[in-house]
Amino acid sequence: MTPVRDDRAAALPTWLRRAASTHRTHVLGALAALVIIAAPVPPQLRKPVERQVSVEAASFAFTPAVIRVNRGDRVTLDLIATDMVHGLYLDGYGIDVTAEPGKTETLTFVADRAGTFRFRCSVTCGALHPFMIGRLHVGSNTLLWRASALALLAIAVGFAESRR
Amino acid sequence: MSWQLTRSRFVTRLLRSRWPQLLARAAALGGFVFVILSGLLGTPVGNRNFSIIFVWIAWWALLMLVAVPLLGRGWCSICPIPMPGEWLQTRAVLGPGPGWQERPQRRWPRALRNIWLQNGAFLLMALFSAVILTQPRVTALVLAAILLLAIGTSLVFERRAFCRHVCPVGGFIGLYSEISPVELRVRSTEICTTHTEKSCYRGSAEGYGCPWNIFPASMTTNTYCGLCMECLRTCPLDNVVISVRPPGVDLFDHRRRTLDETFKALIMLGSALLYSAVFLGPWGWLKSAAYSIGSAAWWGYALAFVLAVLGLIPSLFVAAVWTGNVLSGSRHAIRHTVNHFAPGLTPLGLAAWIAFSLSFAFANISYLWPVLSDPMGWGWDLFGTVDVRWTPYFMPWAPVVQAGVLVVGLGWATAATRRLAAEDRAYRSGIRTAPIAAFHLVVTGLLLWLLVG
Numbered sequence: 001m002t003p004v005r006d007d008r009a010a011a012l013p014t015w016l017r018r019a020a021s022t023h024r025t026h027v028l029g030a031l032a033a034l035v036i037i038a039a040p041v042p043p044q045l046r047k048p049v050e051r052q053v054s055v056e057a058a059s060f061a062f063t064p065a066v067i068r069v070n071r072g073d074r075v076t077l078d079l080i081a082t083d084m085v086h087g088l089y090l091d092g093y094g095i096d097v098t099a100e101p102g103k104t105e106t107l108t109f110v111a112d113r114a115g116t117f118r119f120r121c122s123v124t125c126g127a128l129h130p131f132m133i134g135r136l137h138v139g140s141n142t143l144l145w146r147a148s149a150l151a152l153l154a155i156a157v158g159f160a161e162s163r164r
Numbered sequence: 165m166s167w168q169l170t171r172s173r174f175v176t177r178l179l180r181s182r183w184p185q186l187l188a189r190a191a192a193l194g195g196f197v198f199v200i201l202s203g204l205l206g207t208p209v210g211n212r213n214f215s216i217i218f219v220w221i222a223w224w225a226l227l228m229l230v231a232v233p234l235l236g237r238g239w240c241s242i243c244p245i246p247m248p249g250e251w252l253q254t255r256a257v258l259g260p261g262p263g264w265q266e267r268p269q270r271r272w273p274r275a276l277r278n279i280w281l282q283n284g285a286f287l288l289m290a291l292f293s294a295v296i297l298t299q300p301r302v303t304a305l306v307l308a309a310i311l312l313l314a315i316g317t318s319l320v321f322e323r324r325a326f327c328r329h330v331c332p333v334g335g336f337i338g339l340y341s342e343i344s345p346v347e348l349r350v351r352s353t354e355i356c357t358t359h360t361e362k363s364c365y366r367g368s369a370e371g372y373g374c375p376w377n378i379f380p381a382s383m384t385t386n387t388y389c390g391l392c393m394e395c396l397r398t399c400p401l402d403n404v405v406i407s408v409r410p411p412g413v414d415l416f417d418h419r420r421r422t423l424d425e426t427f428k429a430l431i432m433l434g435s436a437l438l439y440s441a442v443f444l445g446p447w448g449w450l451k452s453a454a455y456s457i458g459s460a461a462w463w464g465y466a467l468a469f470v471l472a473v474l475g476l477i478p479s480l481f482v483a484a485v486w487t488g489n490v491l492s493g494s495r496h497a498i499r500h501t502v503n504h505f506a507p508g509l510t511p512l513g514l515a516a517w518i519a520f521s522l523s524f525a526f527a528n529i530s531y532l533w534p535v536l537s538d539p540m541g542w543g544w545d546l547f548g549t550v551d552v553r554w555t556p557y558f559m560p561w562a563p564v565v566q567a568g569v570l571v572v573g574l575g576w577a578t579a580a581t582r583r584l585a586a587e588d589r590a591y592r593s594g595i596r597t598a599p600i601a602a603f604h605l606v607v608t609g610l611l612l613w614l615l616v617g
Contacts, residue, residue, distance in 0.1 A: 061448020091559040127298040147567035158578025
């Protein structure tokens, strides 16, 4: 067994063998990180449905500020501005709607991208306008889970690196 | 391992010449005065006013995403704030010239020769930031007050006492400049110690004595070097060099860290966490409380902010260090140990601020185009961009980059903490650093939840 492994190693360029030997922790860490990044997402079992959500916009806040839907759902957001003109721009989907006070405007889309997306006011509505932000969760937030796993890996690599 | 940029004659001449720096600073001063004017005279609508968009979005993004991580105190080298005060202090615009002698001025009070004032100034600005970041007039008044304070300090105290001890921005730039891959150092400390004139510190006809009051030979970190280039000009022995080095080596220097520096790192980390919750979170009541200065809600917010930044977060860090002490049977004084492990907070804090600034800046940078054409909000259209619509840039990718930056910051902080432990035999123990790594992990987890969750 051993000679076979040596032959394979010898087939690698010298610089690569040296780098792999010197940075073993980093190489293993990078491989583990790739596994975490590329790990497949479990399929969604719930059937897509129609969802209608009323979103009230007033005083630099959306209510509800956090909306949860499943991937594939057909979502209709009814934007109701109660104090002045507000907009709703959805990050990641790049769609936008504006509502005048007293009028309800709708924004319909298929939530075909999974993850967490910010929605923000798109019409200048006062001093805190740039910070008028809500969250739309579509299915599970795989980015957060992957990042959390990578954070644990970063700790492990940090410990392993300093042991060498 | 480092590569000397000043080996290039062109680079050395460029840095020694006063003209490029003067032109850059003069342009920055012009911009600074214009920001104050546009804040005072322009529209009160924040995202239609040059002062808000230029300072808190364009300049801030450049500072936190480019200048500090790559150049450390690069901004300080062209900062216009100390410029008018220095002109009055030195009675010269371009340089000292032949026969120049430093005018005797008061030394900065001994009790304040630290960065506690900078910590306090940053915290004070942070408490009012919901108003400062959104109201052009308030931004203008704050910047004007900073300028006047810098001038007043230069007239009373020697050299750049304001930059070194008061500036609320300079404090955190200094902290995070330790990560930067650029450094100014002396080539040989022996040459400096045998050089009797010490022109780098005292000044000469070629340049002023170090405005930051540092003897370059004693400098082992970037923290207090403002990259003003005076020592490069005054050293007659070509012993001052600027180099590119591996980032973050300053974290492991052997100078004794002090409690004010530790608190700077904790205040910055805590502020990044709280800013992410207040400004980028979905909680409208929190934004309203931060904005309604003087109301009961604001007092509650301010109290909670101060308690969190000065009490809760430092207490958790101290508890982590103390737990490590107990588990490893160490008898080191807790204060010494806390300061020893504080540099591990630096990469974590910088990553937190980069992640925070990424979404904040890229979501709002498109406000810059109309504002460039109509900086006052008076209906001008100088460059034909006034009707460019607000469009968040980079948003589909921002969370991915934010998560990556936070994870890298955590890995770096962990490795730095472990190395700090390994460099001192008294701290050698895996268990010793585990609670500190857990503290880093909890902070990173909170940031991930706030920014990409």
